[in-house]
Structures are given as structure tokens and as C-alpha cells.
Amino acid sequence: MDSGYREVPxxxxxxxxxxxxxxxxxxxxxxxxxxxxxxNVPSQxxxxxxxxxxxxxxxxxxxxxxxLNELLSLADEHAEVYVDFEVALPALGELVxxxxxTTAYTPKxxxxxxxxxxxxxxxxxxxYRTVVVFDV
Numbered sequence: 675m676d677s678g679y680r681e682v683p684x685x686x687x688x689x690x691x692x693x694x695x696x697x698x699x700x701x702x703x704x705x706x707x708x709x710x711x712x713x714n715v716p717s718q719x720x721x722x723x724x725x726x727x728x729x730x731x732x733x734x735x736x737x738x739x740x741x742l743n744e745l746l747s748l749a750d751e752h753a754e755v756y757v758d759f760e761v762a763l764p765a766l767g768e769l770v771x772x773x774x775x776t777t778a779y780t781p782k783x784x785x786x787x788x789x790x791x792x793x794x795x796x797x798x799x800x801x802y803r804t805v806v807v808f809d810v
Contacts, residue, residue, distance in 0.1 A: 676693075676695075676696060677693065677694040677695065677700075677702075677703050677730070678692075678693055678694075678703060679691065679692045679693070679703050679704065679706060679707030680707075681707075681711060682778075683692045684690065684807060687747070687789070687791075687807050687808055687809055688711060688783065688785070688807070688808045688810050689805055689806065689807045689808070690704065690707045690708065690711065690805065690806050690807075691698075691803070691804075691805045692704045692707055692803070692804055692805070692806065693800075693801060693802065693803040693804075694801055694802055695771065695800075695801040695802070696755075696802065697734065697763050697795075697802055698761040698762060698763050699761075699767065699801075699802075700738075700742075700795065700801075700802040700803075700804065701737075701738060701741055701759075701761045701763070701771070702759040702760075702761045704738060704741070704742060704770075704806055705720060705741070705742065705745055705756060705759050705761075705773065706757075706759065708745065708746075708785065708788075708806075709745075709751070709755045709756050709757065709807070710721045711753060711782065711783055711785075712749075712781065712783050712784075712785055713755045713779040713780060713781050713782055714746060714779060714780040714782060715755060715779045716778055717758055719757065719776040719778035719779065720731060720776060720778060721757070721775065721776055722754060722775055722776050722778075723752065723754060723774070723775040724772055724773070724774050724775070725743065725748050725752075725772070725775060726772055727739065727744055727745070727748075727757075727769065727770070727771045727772075727773060728729050728769065728770050728771075729741060729744060729768070729769045730768050730769070731765050731767045732767055733766075733767060733795055734766075734767070734795050735790065735793045735794065735795055735804075736767070736790075737763075737767055737768075737769055738788070738793070738795065738804070738806065739788045739789070739793065739806075740769075740777050741769055741771070742748045742768055742788035742806065742808075743787050743788050745773060746785055746786075746787065746788070747755075748773070752775065753777060754775035754776060754777050754779075755775060755776060755779045756773040756774065756775050757774060757775070757776055758774040759771060759772070759774075776803070779785070783810055784810065785808050785809070785810055786808070786809040786810060787809045788806055788807075788808055788809075789806075789807045789808065789809055790806065791807040792807065793805070793806060793807070794799045
């Protein structure tokens with residue numbers, strides 16, 4: 675299975691379908707998708723910072739929501755968007771990641787938070803897939 679994301683229709687908020695061959699890839703693709711919808715970033719935008727994120731949660735869905743909301747919080751706090759991600763999931767419900775940021779962007783959508791609305795991470799022979807709904 676390849677990795678990717680795409681915006682999917684949602685009545686009131688923004689929804690993002692995400693897929694990857696492994697869970698770490700799913701978390702990275704969800705972050706890429708979030709910031710591709712949140713901002714226009716020039717292809718040669720310089721990396722201005724790297725942020726380390728360490729989180730734990732009781733399950734993968736809660737961890738995914740926490741991860742995306744932590745990135746939104748950091749982006750707001752530092753006035754930057756994230757364009758590159760290294761994600762490791764060393765144990766059930768644990769995340770250690772590095773997110774590289776740029777300040778060279780134009781905002782598109784102001785996201786408030788990732789939600790638990792119908793969130794389920796599914797696994798089959800092709801990999802992992804989910805749909806994340808964001809409050810805007």
C-alpha cells in the first residue's frame with residue numbers, strides 16, 4: 675500500500691482520509707494532510723525549526739488526536755507550519771516524533787482541533803486507514 679491523504683466531503687467541518695502501510699506512516703501522513711490544508715507552503719521554503727513531540731495515550735485513536743492537536747498548538751504558539759515528519763511508535767499508545775517547520779507560508783484554513791467524530795483506525799492486508807474530522 676502506498677501512503678497518502680485526501681480531503682473528503684463533510685457537512686460542517688473538514689475531513690481528511692489518510693492511509694499508509696504502517697501506523698507511524700499513518701500518523702505522518704495525517705500531519706502532512708493537515709498542514710497541506712492549513713497553509714500554502716512554497717516548494718523551496720526553508721526549514722526554520724525542528725520540534726520534538728513525545729505523547730502517550732490509552733489507544734491509537736486517542737494518540738492520533740493528541741498528536742494532531744499538539745501540532746496545531748505548537749504551530750499556533752510558534753507561528754509556523756510543519757512540513758516534514760519523523761514518527762516512531764515505540765509501544766502501544768506511545769509516540770516520539772520530530773516535526774520540521776517553516777515560517778514561509780500563507781494560511782488557508784484555521785483549524786481549531788482534530789476530533790474523535792467517527793474516528794477509527796482500520797487495519798487490513800493493505801495497511802492502515804482512517805478518516806480524521808477537524809473542527810474549523
